[in-house]
Amino acid sequence: MSDPQGPGIPPGYGHPAPPPPPGAPGPSYPAAPGWGPGPGWSAPRPGVIPLAPLGLGDIFNGAFTTLGRHWRQLFGLALAAYAVAALAVVAVAGLAYLAVAGDIDRLVHWSHDRAPGVDEFLPPLIALVVVYLFGSLVLLIANAVVQAGCPAVLQDAVLGRPTTIGTVWRRVRRRLTSVLGAVLLTGLIVFVPVVLIIGTFTATLLITVITFHDGDATAAFAVLGLAVLALLVAGPLATWLWVKYSFAPAVAVFERSSALTAMSRSSRLVKGSWWRVFGISMLGYLAASVAAYLLQLPFSLAGGLFNQAPQQGADAPEVVAFVVIALVFGLGGQLLGQLLTSAFPQLVISLLYVDQRIRRENLAPTLMAAAAPAAPPAPQPPAPTGT
Incomplete structure (x- = not known):
C-alpha cells in the first residue's frame, strides 16, 4: 500500500511554501463582500479541523476528534512502543542481575563481623547504572515513536482521509x-542549563551549611539567595527553549x-507566537x-478492592490471585x-504547527x-471507424 502523502499531495503540505515576493498580499480566505465573511460562510472542514486559522476550541476539538477516529492507530502504536521498551528493560535487568547475583547475595548475607567493602558494592552499583541508562534510552525511543506517530496520523486526519x-x-x-x-537535541539544550544550575545550587547549599556552621549567617544567606536566583533563571530559560523547539x-x-x-524551522514558526504556543501546549498537558x-x-x-479482599486465614493461592488481579488493574x-x-x-502541538503554517x-x-476528491477522467470520444 502506498503512502497517502505521495505524489497526490501538493508539495506545500509536506514542505514549506516558498516565501512570497516583497509587497505581496498576505494570506487570504474566502470572504463575502464588505468587511469580512458573511454570516452563512464557514471554513471548509474535510477532516478534524476547519481549514482556516484555528482557535483554542478548534485545536482541542481536532485533537479529541483525532483520538476518537484514529485511536486504534495512535494507541496501538504507543502500546507497541512502550511494551517493547518494557520488555527490553526487563530483559537487560534480568541479565544484569544474573551477572552480579553473587555480589548481591554477599551483600544480603554479609557478616556483622566484616562490613561489605567497595569490591562488593561496586558491581551491583555499576549494573544498576547501566540498567538505568539503558531504560532511559529505550524510553526516549518509545516517546519519539509516539511523537512521530501523532503528526503521521494527522497527515490524513486533517484531510479527512482514512x-x-x-x-x-x-x-x-x-x-x-x-x-x-530532534527530541534528543532538544532535551540536551533544555536540560543542560537546568543540570548546571541544579549543580550550582547544590554546591552553594553545601557552602551555606558550612558557612552557617562557622557562624557567618550573613554570608550564608547571601550565597543561598544567589543560588535561588540562579534556579529562578534556569526554569524560565528551559521553558523558553522547550517551546521554541x-x-x-x-x-x-x-x-x-x-x-x-x-x-531551526520550529524556531522560526514559534517566533512571534511564543506565548500562544506555550499557553495552548500547557492547556493540552x-x-x-x-x-x-x-x-x-x-x-x-x-485494584484497591481486590487488594483488600483477602481475609485473615485465606489460602496462599487466593492471596496471590487477589494481589495479581490488583496489580493488573493498577498497571492497566x-x-x-x-x-x-x-x-x-x-496532537495539540502538531495542530498548533498546522495552525502556524495556515496563518x-x-x-x-x-x-x-489536497482534500478535494480527484475529478473523474473526461470521457474520450469514440475512435473513428474505418470506411
Missing part, C-alpha cells in the same frame, strides 16, 4: 531517526526534514493529566493514563486542494 496502522508505522519508521535526533517532531514528519532543519487521572480512578478503586490504569498523556499533548504561509488553499 489511514491504517501499517501506513502510520511506515511513516514513523522513515522519520524516526530525525524525530529521535516544540514543533520539531511535527516538522520532521510533515516536511520530512532532518533533526537540525526541523529544530493539563487536560491530558486530568483526563488520565479520571480514567485511572476506577482502575485504582477496583497506569498504561491507559500514559497512552493518553503521551498522545493528546502531541503564516497560507497553507489552507493547499490543504483544500
Whole structure:
C-alpha cells in the first residue's frame, strides 16, 4: 500500500511554501463582500479541523476528534512502543542481575563481623547504572515513536482521509531517526542549563551549611539567595527553549526534514507566537493529566478492592490471585493514563504547527486542494471507424 502523502499531495503540505515576493498580499480566505465573511460562510472542514486559522476550541476539538477516529492507530502504536521498551528493560535487568547475583547475595548475607567493602558494592552499583541508562534510552525511543506517530496520523486526519496502522508505522519508521535526533537535541539544550544550575545550587547549599556552621549567617544567606536566583533563571530559560523547539517532531514528519532543519524551522514558526504556543501546549498537558487521572480512578478503586479482599486465614493461592488481579488493574490504569498523556499533548502541538503554517504561509488553499476528491477522467470520444 502506498503512502497517502505521495505524489497526490501538493508539495506545500509536506514542505514549506516558498516565501512570497516583497509587497505581496498576505494570506487570504474566502470572504463575502464588505468587511469580512458573511454570516452563512464557514471554513471548509474535510477532516478534524476547519481549514482556516484555528482557535483554542478548534485545536482541542481536532485533537479529541483525532483520538476518537484514529485511536486504534495512535494507541496501538504507543502500546507497541512502550511494551517493547518494557520488555527490553526487563530483559537487560534480568541479565544484569544474573551477572552480579553473587555480589548481591554477599551483600544480603554479609557478616556483622566484616562490613561489605567497595569490591562488593561496586558491581551491583555499576549494573544498576547501566540498567538505568539503558531504560532511559529505550524510553526516549518509545516517546519519539509516539511523537512521530501523532503528526503521521494527522497527515490524513486533517484531510479527512482514512489511514491504517501499517501506513502510520511506515511513516514513523522513515522519520524516526530525525524525530529521535530532534527530541534528543532538544532535551540536551533544555536540560543542560537546568543540570548546571541544579549543580550550582547544590554546591552553594553545601557552602551555606558550612558557612552557617562557622557562624557567618550573613554570608550564608547571601550565597543561598544567589543560588535561588540562579534556579529562578534556569526554569524560565528551559521553558523558553522547550517551546521554541516544540514543533520539531511535527516538522520532521510533515516536511520530512532532518533533526537540525526541523529544530531551526520550529524556531522560526514559534517566533512571534511564543506565548500562544506555550499557553495552548500547557492547556493540552493539563487536560491530558486530568483526563488520565479520571480514567485511572476506577482502575485504582477496583485494584484497591481486590487488594483488600483477602481475609485473615485465606489460602496462599487466593492471596496471590487477589494481589495479581490488583496489580493488573493498577498497571492497566497506569498504561491507559500514559497512552493518553503521551498522545493528546502531541496532537495539540502538531495542530498548533498546522495552525502556524495556515496563518503564516497560507497553507489552507493547499490543504483544500489536497482534500478535494480527484475529478473523474473526461470521457474520450469514440475512435473513428474505418470506411
